[in-house]
Every structure is written in structure tokens, then in C-alpha cells.
Amino acid sequence: MKIRVGFGFDVHQLVEGCALWLGGIRLEHAKGLLGHSDADVLVHSICDALLGAANMRDIGYHFPDTAGEYKNIDSKILLKRTVELIAEKGYRIGNIDATICAERPKxxxxxxxxQETLAAVMAIDIDDISIKATTTEKLGFTGREEGISAYVTVLIEKE
Incomplete structure (x- = not known):
């Protein structure tokens, strides 16, 4: 068996008038994330980590923000397609370890x-997805509640 590791990172600006999508679910909050799609930083980071591990470039290469068909798209669709892309190269997800960095909401x-939503989208066991949340103790753009970021490490396997 061959294993590979990938890392993903994404950040989006928090603004009024946008929905807040994180981890495939919509959260009630005064601000949401600004982006070409639904701006789900966690899902985007997972996609980047998976694509990187499979040596398939990044999310922007496969789903460019200049393409109209991705405008306001549900990022879960992009994640499902990413899992299909790595499967075409013979890879499957081993596990995902993610950290979301946000001051609010809790x-x-x-x-x-x-975890339940993402496991269903990727057709993997919920136990294979670790999601943690942290703040920056009111420091930087996250601490000022100007944006949210996510960091993801994945392990993929090839039989």
C-alpha cells in the first residue's frame, strides 16, 4: 500500500450580507464568508489537501473562480468531485485532520x-474526520473578526 500526505489552507473575508458556510453546514451569524462559491474555508482546505496529496494541483486549478458555473456553488459539490478525481488516480481517503480558526461564532x-455532513459527502467513516476549532486570542485579522481560515492535513492511500 502506498500512502501520501497533503496539506490545505484557505481563508475568506467575513462580511455582512453573506451566509456563513463551514464544514458543509450553514451557521447563523451576523456575517458570512465572501467568495466566488459559498466560501466554505473548511471544505476548500480539504479539497486542496486531497488534491495536493494526489499531486493534482489545487482547487483553483480544477474549479477556477473565473468560471461562471462555480459562482455561488455549494462547496460540497466541489468536495464530492475532488474525491472522485483522486479516486480516478486510485486513491482513497485514510483520514482528515482539520482546524478552523475563528473568533466567532463558537x-x-x-x-x-x-463531521456527519462531510463524511456523507466523501462516503467515509465519521471517525476518519477530525475537526477542531480555535481562536487567535483576538490577534490579527481573525481576532478582529475580519476573516476565518482553515488548515487541513490528509492521508490518502493507494492499494
Whole structure:
């Protein structure tokens, strides 16, 4: 068996008038993330990590923000397609370890639903998805509540 590791990172600006999508679910919050798609930083980071591990470039290469068909798209669609892309190269997901960095809203109560939602999209066991949340102790753009970022490490396997 061959294993590979990938890393993903994404950040989007928080603005009024946008929905807040994180981990495939919509959260109630005064601000949402600005982007070409639904701007789900966690899903985008997972896609980048998976594509990187399979040596398939990044999310922007496969789903460019200049393409109209991806305008306002549900990022879960991009994630499902990413899993299909790596499967075409013979890879399957081993596990995912993710950290969302946000001052607010508090994410701890939403993590189980994020795990359940993402596991269903990727057709993997919920135990193979670790999601953690942290703040930056009010430092930087995250601390000023100007944006949210996500960091993801994945392991993929090839038989």
C-alpha cells in the first residue's frame, strides 16, 4: 500500500450580507464568508489537501473562480468531485485532520454535524474526520473578526 500526505489552507473575508458556510453546514451569524462559491474555508482546505496529496494541483486549478458555473456553488459539490478525481488516480481517503480558526461564532457545538455532513459527502467513516476549532486570542485579522481560515492535513492511500 502506498500512502501520501497533503496539506490545505484557505481563508475568506467575513462580511455582512453573506451566509456563513463551514464544514458543509450553514451557521447563523451576523456575517458570512465572501467568495466566488459559498466560501466554505473548511471544505476548500480539504479539497486542496486531497488534491495536493494526489499531486493534482489545487482547487483553483480544477474549479477556477473565473468560471461562471462555480459562482455561488455549494462547496460540497466541489468536495464530492475532488474525491472522485483522486479516486480516478486510485486513491482513497485514510483520514482528515482539520482546524478552523475563528473568533466567532463558537464552533464546538457544530462540529459533530460538520463531521456527519462531510463524511456523507466523501462516503467515509465519521471517525476518519477530525475537526477542531480555535481562536487567535483576538490577534490579527481573525481576532478582529475580519476573516476565518482553515488548515487541513490528509492521508490518502493507494492499494
Amino acid at each position: 464552533l464546538k457545538p457544530h462540529i459533530p454535524l460538520m
